[in-house]
Amino acid sequence: xxxxxxxxxxxxxxxxxxxxxxxxxxxxxxxxxxxxxxxxxxxxxxxxxxxxxxxxxxxxxxxxxxxxxxxxxxxxxxxxxxxxxxxxxxxxxxxxxxxxxxxxxxxxxxxxxxxxxxxxxxxxxxxxxxxxxxxxxxxxxxxxxxxxxxxxxxxxxxxxxxxxxxxxxxxxxxxxxxxxxxxxxxxxxxxxxxxxxxxxxxxxxxxxxxxxxxxxxxxxxxxxxxxxxxxxxxxxxxxxxxxxxxxxxxxxxxxxxxxxxxxxxxxxxxxxxxxxxxxxxxxxxxxxxxxxxxxxxxxxxxxxxxxxxxxxxxxxxxxxxxxxxxxxxxxx
Amino acid sequence: xxxxxxxxxxxxxxxxxxxxxxxxxxxxxxxxxxxxxxxxxxxxxxxxxxxxxxxxxxxxxxxxxxxxxxxxxxxxxxxxxxxxxxxxxxxxxxxxxxxxxxxxxxxxxxxxxxxxxxxxxxxxxxxxxxxxxxxxxxxxxxxxxxxxxxxxxxxxxxxxxxxxxxxxxxxxxxxxxxxxxxxxxxxxxxxxxxxxxxxx
Numbered sequence: 001x002x003x004x005x006x007x008x009x010x011x012x013x014x015x016x017x018x019x020x021x022x023x024x025x026x027x028x029x030x031x032x033x034x035x036x037x038x039x040x041x042x043x044x045x046x047x048x049x050x051x052x053x054x055x056x057x058x059x060x061x062x063x064x065x066x067x068x069x070x071x072x073x074x075x076x077x078x079x080x081x082x083x084x085x086x087x088x089x090x091x092x093x094x095x096x097x098x099x100x101x102x103x104x105x106x107x108x109x110x111x112x113x114x115x116x117x118x119x120x121x122x123x124x125x126x127x128x129x130x131x132x133x134x135x136x137x138x139x140x141x142x143x144x145x146x147x148x149x150x151x152x153x154x155x156x157x158x159x160x161x162x163x164x165x166x167x168x169x170x171x172x173x174x175x176x177x178x179x180x181x182x183x184x185x186x187x188x189x190x191x192x193x194x195x196x197x198x199x200x201x202x203x204x205x206x207x208x209x210x211x212x213x214x215x216x217x218x219x220x221x222x223x224x225x226x227x228x229x230x231x232x233x234x235x236x237x238x239x240x241x242x243x244x245x246x247x248x249x250x251x252x253x254x255x256x257x258x259x260x261x262x263x264x265x266x267x268x269x270x271x272x273x274x275x276x277x278x279x280x281x282x283x284x285x286x287x288x289x290x291x292x293x294x295x296x297x298x299x300x301x302x303x304x305x306x307x308x309x310x311x312x313x314x315x316x317x318x319x320x321x322x323x324x325x326x327x328x329x330x331x332x
Numbered sequence: 333x334x335x336x337x338x339x340x341x342x343x344x345x346x347x348x349x350x351x352x353x354x355x356x357x358x359x360x361x362x363x364x365x366x367x368x369x370x371x372x373x374x375x376x377x378x379x380x381x382x383x384x385x386x387x388x389x390x391x392x393x394x395x396x397x398x399x400x401x402x403x404x405x406x407x408x409x410x411x412x413x414x415x416x417x418x419x420x421x422x423x424x425x426x427x428x429x430x431x432x433x434x435x436x437x438x439x440x441x442x443x444x445x446x447x448x449x450x451x452x453x454x455x456x457x458x459x460x461x462x463x464x465x466x467x468x469x470x471x472x473x474x475x476x477x478x479x480x481x482x483x484x485x486x487x488x489x490x491x492x493x494x495x496x497x498x499x500x501x502x503x504x505x506x507x508x509x510x511x512x513x514x515x516x517x518x519x520x521x522x523x524x525x526x527x528x529x530x531x532x
Contacts, residue, residue, distance in 0.1 A: 029467050030404035031345045031370075033377055054343055054469070061346075061373060142381035144400060241344050245373045252376035252437065 032147065033241040056084045057242070064246065068253045074261075081246070081262040085121075085269020088242060095120065095235040096274055097317050098161055100281040102231045104310035105168050110282050116228055117278050118271045120236040125267030127153065128239035129260050132247040137256070143248075150239065155325055157237035162318025164234045167227070168311035176304040179297075234314075242266065343469035346371035349461045350473045352481045353529050354444070359484040361453050361529070363423065363446035364412060366461075369473070375439035378431075394431035394439075401441065402429045410445055411470065414459040421457075422448045453487065453531035462524035470524065478527040487531040494525060 063080040066073040089096070099120060103113045135141040135149055243263045250259030285306055292302045352365040370378065378397060383389035405411070406425070414421040426443040433439050451457055461470045472478070472491070480489055 029465065030401050030408060031374065031468055033344055033374070057343060061371065065372065136380055140381045142397075143378050144397060145381065245344060245377055248380050249373040249376040252380070 085266035089273035121271035124236035165315030
């Protein structure tokens with residue numbers, strides 16, 4: 001039992017580390033670009049990452065400057081965008097928290113998880129490209145108008161995170177409850193219900209429990225894709241400031257195509273980092289289950305509990321982000 | 333307030349600062365006249381969609397943006413942190429706020445930031461410009477970043493530089509590896525130059 005508690009604490013700590021990275025009640029920055037950026041303490045590992053991110057952003061700016069004078073500098077520009085993506089994604093952020101929690105909450109095969117990560121990163125890039133293409137290129141929107149549309153997207157993405165979390169929590173909690181019921185009752189009831197063979201009796205208080213969603217029942221292909229798409233949207237809907245800046249800048253320099261390529265390079269870079277984090281998450285869960293005994297009843301309870309906690313993390317992340325928006329709205 | 337907000341990811345906006353310390357007729361310090369020049373990426377973002385027929389936006393067309401910027405700046409203490417006698421000095425609402433863009437498409441924000449109460453210049457007065465959230469990286473302009481306006485004779489101005497950015501960065505990083513990977517608490521303030529003026 002102690003091990004179980006420690007596991008939960010460990011996951012909560014890891015989860016809150018990701019959560020801290022999000023803007024709970026910060027004001028809108030006067031020179032904000034796109035959505036609110038993640039906030040992190042500039043100490044320890046976060047500070048080191050911060051220093052690297054700064055370095056790569058500076059290099060990216062120099063490469064963009066070089067490109068506006070010399071079209072041959074495209075390769076360098078794209079490479080620096082890729083590097084920027086790798087390091088930008090290394091900081092705390094809600095997208096990674098959502099993806100990682102989703103992968104912990106689901107018995108997702110690593111390969112599918114990685115595909116999910118890549119798609120989320122690319123989706124985020126496409127949102128930025130779409131936003132700038134439609135708003136700036138088509139409608140000649142001003143930066144404040146673009147800010148407003150980014151805020152709407154931001155709100156939508158937080159709602160998506162909350163809903164995804166709520167759904168995962170419901171599914172995972174039901175699965176856990178189903179397991180926690182003493183197995184003897186389950187067996188006899190299944191037998192007795194089947195024996196009765198009467199449709200009216202199938203819904204009595206004892207048999208009702210069998211209707212709790214079992215992961216093996218709901219893990220069909222439809223279920224997977226619907227949730228996977230929801231995860232991609234929840235994790236990737238909010239475009240990143242760096243991409244918006246680069247797109248607008250290249251647009252103003254009449255090299256929008258280079259900006260689109262740069263955004264995609266950045267997305268791929270971000271996918272590399274997020275994948276690493278996802279791999280760590282999946283292996284950590286595997287190790288935790290291994291440690292507690294793979295096939296034991298306790299092992300099953302532990303793995304299901306981990307999933308519930310991960311799902312709860314997604315739901316609280318969504319709630320915190322939405323509260324953050326509400327605080328910003330009323331605070332200004 | 334500013335302290336518990338933490339650092340805001342890493343800089344996305346760069347600003348080159350030029351500031352004038354403005355004196356009154358009686359030799360007191362009235363406030364600071366800032367000119368903040370933005371980097372080309374943020375400039376491009378800010379002027380996006382403004383300006384007619386492919387022309388650069390005029391000061392009038394930039395007025396609404398200037399207003400929005402200065403309003404949100406008030407919540408961040410205008411990123412200007414002044415001290416005298418080791419005591420924090422506050423500012424009142426900025427005046428003559430303008431944004432303009434030059435032929436190189438570079439945006440500059442100008443405003444006069446009056447001190448809440450004029451200060452005697454007999455004791456050293458100092459200020460720094462930085463973003464505690466480090467979303468904006470403020471740096472002083474290379475040539476004459478800080479000047480004095482209508483200062484009484486004999487006033488001296490000095491700039492107290494932090495370790496140069498790159499050197500500080502590298503040093504921090506290498507030290508960091510040995511000191512539990514901790515490059516220090518607040519990049520924004522640690523990289524900020526302090527301007528100090530003292531009059532006889």
